[in-house]
Amino acid sequence: MEFKQGDRVRIEKNGTVYEGKVMPSMEGYITIKMNSGYNAGFSMDKVKITLLENNGKNTNGGRNGGKGPKTAGEEIQKSGKKLPKVAILSTGGTIASKIDYRTGAVTSQFTADDILAAIPELREIADFKGRVISSILSENMDSESWQNLARAIVEEIEAGADGIIVTHGTDTMMYTAAALSFMIETPVPIVIVGSQRSADRPSSDNAMNAICAALVAISDIAEVSVVMHGTTSDDFCEIHRGTKVRKMHTSRRDAFKSINSRPIGIVDYNTREIKTFIDYIKRGERPLKFKPGMEPKCALVKFTPGSGPEILDHYIDSGYRGLVLEGTGLGHVSTKWIPKIRKATDAKMPVIVTSQCINGRICDRVYDTGRDMLKAGAIEGEDTLPEIALVKLMWVLGQTDEFDEAVKMLREDLSGEITKCCFK
Amino acid sequence: MEFKQGDRVRIEKNGTVYEGKVMPSMEGYITIKMNSGYNAGFSMDKVKITLLENNGKNTNGGRNGGKGPKTAGEEIQKSGKKLPKVAILSTGGTIASKIDYRTGAVTSQFTADDILAAIPELREIADFKGRVISSILSENMDSESWQNLARAIVEEIEAGADGIIVTHGTDTMMYTAAALSFMIETPVPIVIVGSQRSADRPSSDNAMNAICAALVAISDIAEVSVVMHGTTSDDFCEIHRGTKVRKMHTSRRDAFKSINSRPIGIVDYNTREIKTFIDYIKRGERPLKFKPGMEPKCALVKFTPGSGPEILDHYIDSGYRGLVLEGTGLGHVSTKWIPKIRKATDAKMPVIVTSQCINGRICDRVYDTGRDMLKAGAIEGEDTLPEIALVKLMWVLGQTDEFDEAVKMLREDLSGEITKCCFK
Known part of the structure; x- marks a missing residue:
């Protein structure tokens, strides 16, 4: 049976009933928008679908009206068991995006609640609390966005969260x-997770990535990590240290790689x-500290x-x-x-040297x-990635106005960004 | 037997005799500077060494004086067989560098002749002609250096060279x-080759890289390629297309990788x-053309x-x-x-978009x-590497002053820098 966009349908899967309006869906899949406003996607061969309204016109199915099996919306965000508390902070990005059928482009619109609705398995792992921090594509984030996000994370930890998930472009x-x-x-x-393929594509990696992220969020790995597909198959996710990870492909699901380090784990x-x-910091090992x-x-x-070296003049x-x-x-x-490096350091501007080779160590x-x-006066960035060195520099200069103190901090491993080297 | 720096020694290896002064050498190895000024390095367990002068004082060995087996210097650059003609153009870099024992740093001093002297096997592959183009570390090269080098290459091809080797940092x-x-x-x-480890280190990759480069120079691969170690072992070199290769490690011998393409071969x-x-352009398939x-x-x-977008204002x-x-x-x-991209394209400046992911395609x-x-007005760089896109842009704007013509050329695959994509 074929369903048209706008048809109202009832979908039964594993004893749970979902009702909603059919949205544009890939062949073999059906995506519905539920009363709650949440979306859910299903493989059509794994569910029973009943037509309720033919694009606005009643059919024999009728409305569920609260009878029979309870609808998914009522179950969301609660489970009977005593589970760890995890806060999902959404910032936007593909994991929370869908195609804008007006322009044909992918826009960022979904919230943490939508993710929970679309991925019911999450409810078996933890009790979730959703919180929308922003809804922007990640290329528009800046240091103020980072600070707002960090502040929200700290609030959730102070409020008793056992783990944090950040959904991010x-x-x-x-x-x-x-x-x-x-x-x-x-x-x-604190687990950052995203998706390289939007939720309405059958190859979407959002469900697996979100489930892996939830498992890390309730684990004993008390670090900031990025959790994403480890291969192009759906076999495992990698847990990357937040200061050793890089997006290494424009489109592959396994785009994220740990550089100059093994991943923390899988x-x-x-x-x-x-x-x-590898060694990691364990749950409860450190008290919460926030230096924004x-x-x-x-x-x-x-x-x-x-x-031309004039580019350094421009910045100086x-x-x-x-x-x-x-x-x-x-x-x-x-x-x-x-001479321009000298000019910068004479002006009390730290200059860190990193390599466009990405892999390996500065010497x-x-x-x-x-x-x-x-x-x-240049500072060797050791094996720090150029992008991470920039964030480190921004943070260090946000902590101190003293040049010598800044240089000292920049030479140190502050949060796993420098791996110790055998030669030094 | 131990030899000291400055000792004059005779070294016999496979019937060839080398004489020279002992230079600072790694344990288990001996490096000598010969009368010709060339250096040669040997594994001590594979050669017979006779002391001739004890740091300036004569010993029983005496000078060879032209008698007995001929010294390596006399054999250099000539072989009895009729071999292909290959021009080695040296620009500097580690393949032609040694440690400056004054400062302890590695400097770039050797010429093509030194390479031929240090790697006698090369003489079995081709008749070589050496030519010094420059002697600078490669970070100091610029578009004028590229043009000078290209001009010399074209001269050598016009003079009958069957292949070109460029030694390069x-x-x-x-x-x-x-x-x-x-x-x-x-x-x-046209084969570009270098070395990640200087010649006086036992782990140097210069001999194997140079031999592989010579084999490619006499092959039917009539492309500009980079030939370097394919792995950290001495098993094979990879032949990378000149527009698809990237240095992906600061120090490993297998630092060079083909990106968004397989290597041409090994x-x-x-x-x-x-x-x-993969497909490649064959010897003689194209007549020589030079557009510098x-x-x-x-x-x-x-x-x-x-x-800040002001950086684009700076360049505009x-x-x-x-x-x-x-x-x-x-x-x-x-x-x-x-808006700054618009400002640039309004000012008839082409703007190409590439990705810091390195791998994958722009979309x-x-x-x-x-x-x-x-x-x-931005131009998608497709799967062109950012660094290669820059060189392409420089070249295209060196060919035409017409904005529309430049944009048209930038969208095209001119020399293998864009791989065709299934989707387009």
């Missing part, structure tokens, strides 16, 4: 993960078990051959307070840039160029 | 490879055989969350002629940047932000 997820890592010392897991999607690979200061006037400058003369250079190889820029002691960069 | 090798790819349509292989170091994986125009006033701007107002944006995910920047038709960027 994948584009800038790594930057937010790093910002939260520096701003919050957390006694409970969540096996079949057994629902967590396996860890952030200096937005920091820039990441990527060096390319022949590029525009009142910027610190710079991250994304150099070549072990951490180099043209020798023409070196400015091998070649003459690097040694001259160090003499000009 | 690894830091900016990918940029040079792209520049040569756009500037030269070549009937013979060179098996044991069998010396080449195996190819390059516009240096182009910039690569990496977007980060909250970063400073007389730049084109921009590459390194956006997030499928190719996004903050919506605050979109600005999925989300509202991307669609608005396209409306503002």
Whole structure:
């Protein structure tokens, strides 16, 4: 039987009844908007569907009217068992997005409640509380968005949450993960999760990612982590440390990779078990601390051959307070840039050197160029990712106005962003 | 027997005699500077070493004086067989570098002749002609260096070279490879090779890389390629297309990877055989064409969350002629940047969008932000790497002053930098 958009239908799955209006759906799938306003998607071969209203016209099915099996909406957010309390803070992004059928583009509209409605399995893992922080695509986030989000997380932890899930667009997820890592010392897991494919695509990764995130949120991993598909199959999610993760593909579901570190661990999607690979901070090990200061006037400058050093003048003369250079190889820029590094550090602007190679460690002691960069006051970013070094710089300059103190902090591993090296 | 720095020694290996002064060497290895000024390094357990002079004092060995087996220097650059002619153009870099024992840093000093002297096996592959183009670390190269190098390559091809090897620092090798790819349509292989470890380190990759490069230079792969270690072992080199390669590690010998494409092929170091994986342009398929125009006033701007759009004003107002944006995910920047994209394209500056994800393809038709960027005139870089897109932009603007013509060229695959996509 075919259902048209606007038809009112009743869907039965595993003894639970869902009622709603048919929305545009992929072939083989049916998506309905329920009375609650929540959406739910189903594989058509796994459910029983009854037509209630033919696009506005009553049929034999009639309205459920509260009789028979209870509807999903009544069950949402509550379960009979005593479960851990997890707060879901939604910021927008594909995990909470759908296609805008007016423009054909994907827009960000759903809230934490929608996610809970669409993924009923979540209710077996924890008692959830949803909270909308923002509803923007992640490329529009900035340091103020990070601070607002961090503040909400801290409030939820103070209110007794056993774990936090942040739903986030994948584009800038790594930057937010790093910002939260520096701003919050957390006694409970803070898990950032998103989706590379929107919920109305059958290949969507949102359900598995959300379930994995929930499992990490109730685990003993009291760190800021990013939890996303580990492979292109639905076999496991990886748990990435918030300061060691990078989006490494524009569209693949396994786009997120730990760089210069193993992931903290994985969540096996079949057994629902967590396996860890490296040391991590355990639940309750640290008391909650919140240091939200952030200096937005920091820039990441990527060096390319022949590029003019005047770009550093631009930032120095525009009142910027610190710079991250994304150099070549072990951490180099043209020798023409070196006097400008000196100019910046003379102006009490820290300059951190990172590498566009992404993988590997900075070492400015091998070649003459690097040694001259160090003499000009550049700070080796070690194996910190360029993007994470920028967030670190913003946070450090939000904590102190003292140049020497800032340089000292920038050289230290503050939140897992620098891995210890065998050579030093 | 122990040898001290400054001792004069005779080393016999496979019937060839090398004489020279002992230089600082790693344990188990001996490096000598020969009369020719060339250096050679040996594993001590594989050679017979005789002390000739004890740090300036004669011993029983005496000078070879031209008697007995001929010294390596006399054999260099000539072989009895009729072999293909390969020109080695040296630009500097680690493959041609050694430690400056004054400062302890690695400097770039050796020429093509030194490479031939240090790697005698090369003489079995081809007749080599060495030519020094420059002796700079690759972070100091610019579009003028690329043009000088390209001009020398074209001269050597016109003079009858069957293949070209360019020795190059690894830091900016990918940029040079792209520049040569756009500037030269070549009937013979142009192979760029370097080394991640300097020649006086036992783990140096320079010999294997140089031998693999020589094998590709005499092959039928008439493209600009980068030939470097494929793994951390000495098993094979990969042959990367010059517009699809990226340095992906600061120090590993297998730092170079083909991105968004398979490598053209590999060179098996044991069998010396080449195996190819994808289509490539064959020797003689194209006549030689040289279009050296390059516009240096182009910039690569990496977007980060909250970063101010004024950076685009800086480039627009400073007389730049084109921009590459390194956006997030499928190719996004903050919506605050979109009016500045419009400002740039209104000023007839092409703006290409690429992704900091590195892997994957730009698609600005999925989300509202991307669609608005396209409306503002941005060009999707497809699966072109950000760094390669910059070089392409520089080259295209060196070919034409017409904005519409430039945009048309930028949308096309000019030299393998855009892989065709199934969806379009």
